[in-house]
Amino acid sequence: xxxxxxxxxxxxxxxxxxxxxxxxxxxxxxxxxxxxxxxxxxxxxxxxxxxxxxxxxxxxxxxxxxxxxxxxxxxxxxxxxxxxxxxxxxxxxxxxxxxxxxxxxxxxxxxxxxxxxxxxxxxxxxxxxxxxxxxxxxxxxxxxxxxxxxxxxxxxxxxxxxxxxxxxxxxxxxxxxxxxxxxxxxxxxxxxxxxxxxxxxxxxxxxxxxxxxxxxxxxxxxxxxxxxxxxxxxxxxxxxxxxxxxxxxxxxxxxxxxxxxxxxxxxxxxxxxxxxxxxxxxxxxxxxxxxxx
Amino acid sequence: xxxxxxxxxxxxxxxxxxxxxxxxxxxxxxxxxxxxxxxxxxxxxxxxxxxxxxxxxxxxxxxxxxxxxxxxxxxxxxxxxxxxxxxxxxxxxxxxxxxxxxxxxxxxxxxxxxxxxxxxxxxxxxxxxxxxxxxxxxxxxxxxxxxxxxxxxxxxxxxxxxxxxxxxxxxxxxxxxxxxxxxxxxxxxxxxxxxxxxxxxxxxxxxxxxxxxxxxxxxxxxxxxxxxxxxxxxxxxxxxxxxxxxxxxxxxxxxxxxxxxxxxxxx
Numbered sequence: 001x002x003x004x005x006x007x008x009x010x011x012x013x014x015x016x017x018x019x020x021x022x023x024x025x026x027x028x029x030x031x032x033x034x035x036x037x038x039x040x041x042x043x044x045x046x047x048x049x050x051x052x053x054x055x056x057x058x059x060x061x062x063x064x065x066x067x068x069x070x071x072x073x074x075x076x077x078x079x080x081x082x083x084x085x086x087x088x089x090x091x092x093x094x095x096x097x098x099x100x101x102x103x104x105x106x107x108x109x110x111x112x113x114x115x116x117x118x119x120x121x122x123x124x125x126x127x128x129x130x131x132x133x134x135x136x137x138x139x140x141x142x143x144x145x146x147x148x149x150x151x152x153x154x155x156x157x158x159x160x161x162x163x164x165x166x167x168x169x170x171x172x173x174x175x176x177x178x179x180x181x182x183x184x185x186x187x188x189x190x191x192x193x194x195x196x197x198x199x200x201x202x203x204x205x206x207x208x209x210x211x212x213x214x215x216x217x218x219x220x221x222x223x224x225x226x227x228x229x230x231x232x233x234x235x236x237x238x239x240x241x242x243x244x245x246x247x248x249x250x251x252x253x254x255x256x257x258x259x260x261x262x263x264x265x266x267x268x269x270x271x272x273x274x275x276x277x278x279x280x281x282x283x284x285x286x287x288x289x290x291x292x293x
Numbered sequence: 294x295x296x297x298x299x300x301x302x303x304x305x306x307x308x309x310x311x312x313x314x315x316x317x318x319x320x321x322x323x324x325x326x327x328x329x330x331x332x333x334x335x336x337x338x339x340x341x342x343x344x345x346x347x348x349x350x351x352x353x354x355x356x357x358x359x360x361x362x363x364x365x366x367x368x369x370x371x372x373x374x375x376x377x378x379x380x381x382x383x384x385x386x387x388x389x390x391x392x393x394x395x396x397x398x399x400x401x402x403x404x405x406x407x408x409x410x411x412x413x414x415x416x417x418x419x420x421x422x423x424x425x426x427x428x429x430x431x432x433x434x435x436x437x438x439x440x441x442x443x444x445x446x447x448x449x450x451x452x453x454x455x456x457x458x459x460x461x462x463x464x465x466x467x468x469x470x471x472x473x474x475x476x477x478x479x480x481x482x483x484x485x486x487x488x489x490x491x492x493x494x495x496x497x498x499x500x501x502x503x504x505x506x507x508x509x510x511x512x513x514x515x516x517x518x519x520x521x522x523x524x525x526x527x528x529x530x531x532x533x534x535x536x537x538x539x540x541x542x543x544x545x546x547x548x549x550x551x552x553x554x555x556x557x558x559x560x
Binding site for chain 1: 301302305306308309310312313314316317319320323330331332333334374375376377378379381382386388397398400401402403404405406407408409410411412413415416431432434435438442492495496497498499513516517520521525528529532535536539540
């Protein structure tokens with residue numbers, strides 16, 4: 001009898017529609033990115049040694065500036081989205097049935113593409129935008145330049161606003177899916193026993209929502225860390241997001257610099273994988289300690 | 294509960310409207326008032342220039358809209374074909390390494406899609422798959438399928454094994470079981486997953502630009518240069534179409550699902 005029995009063959013056959021594209025396109029794609037970062041399969045024959053591209057990148061302070069900047073924008077926007085999304089979802093869940101339908105407006109930014117959300121931020125926050133006009137009408141500013149330069153402050157505030165606007169409804173959606181199954185009587189009991197609203201939220205509701213909070217944080221954080229669309233509309237010149245850095249190296253410089261672009265992508269990929277593993281490990285450990293109580 | 298009075302509910306709604314509906318309302322105004330400038334808080338005059346632009350350029354707009362719509366639907370179809378059989382395996386059988394494999398299969402939605410797409414790009418050019426619709430669909434399907442996969446696994450789990458066993462006992466073959474029993478019951482999950490995949494594909498700019506290389510028209514590709522142009526009303530009009538089209542599609546899907554269920558007597 002061979003080590004592959006009939007059941008295993010059937011299993012592999014049934015999984016193959018997904019496993020084949022996964023191995024060929026996803027794993028293959030990542031493999032090719034890593035290869036090209038080492039100068040293999042590049043459009044131009046690579047003259048130097050395999051790890052030259054990494055040496056160039058890691059000796060460039062602007063790479064670390066970009067990396068830190070991307071990390072900061074992603075962290076603030078993901079944390080902001082999850083906090084705002086959880087709070088709003090909790091409030092929407094408590095709405096009486098009559099008003100609950102009106103709350104569906106939260107889905108609007110979910111449908112809008114990222115570039116449109118960036119456009120909305122542009123309309124609202126630019127120095128000639130809606131909020132500047134409002135400030136002028138209220139007598140807070142007399143001229144355009146007095147309105148804070150939010151979009152070009154060098155802190156990535158425009159991108160953070162756009163990612164948060166897009167991410168909050170996403171977190172709401174995931175949190176709401178868990179809240180639907182939540183037993184109201186738990187809250188009522190706690191309230192009868194004299195727990196305050198805050199206490200109820202943090203000790204009863206929050207632990208139940210934890211899975212949705214963690215998955216929305218991971219998804220939003222890694223998306224903002226590596227995505228291109230919003231930075232392309234809203235980015236400031238320096239320090240740019242990593243994705244813009246890669247785009248410039250890939251499309252705007254000559255082919256000899258292709259390995260550098262690929263090396264940045266490889267570093268981004270490794271960071272994403274390490275982040276996912278570390279985050280899930282930490283969460284499981286934390287949850288285990290909580291359960292012991 | 295006494296500490297959540299009517300006023301606080303109204304406050305919640307006002308916050309939601311200010312955050313999420315006001316932008317859409319402002320977009321409507323921007324599209325109707327091209328000359329709306331600082332420091333006017335309300336446009337001095339409205340005009341239909343933006344709408345006229347739509348009419349004048351309807352060929353370009355409609356063709357890029359149709360292209361986006363087409364490759365997004367193809368992406369939904371591709372993810373469905375990829376995920377159906379594996380999702381039933383994941384929902385019904387236990388095997389060694391299943392949690393690990395599930396985790397691995399979800400990574401394409403998490404890691405930046407650039408990291409594998411740009412590696413593939415060079416090979417796609419060599420194989421002349423780049424600059425074609427199939428190249429775009431393959432790339433989009435590759436990072437959006439986890440949403441379809443999760444939805445289908447959940448769908449198979451809710452459905453359970455009883456329908457299948459019952460149909461088998463009544464003598465149905467595996468094809469009949471799939472087409473007449475399982476697929477209709479699975480439709481809500483397919484539509485839920487399909488909606489997300491459609492939105493991801495429909496609103497993606499960069500990957501379509503990379504893999505389509507200008508050959509594959511897309512709505513985002515049409516919108517992008519207009520976002521930074523001085524005439525904001527054009528971009529606002531197109532953004533509003535972006536908002537309406539998926540909503541229309543989702544409503545149609547929901548209604549036809551209800552009709553199908555009624556026809557089959559499942560409601």
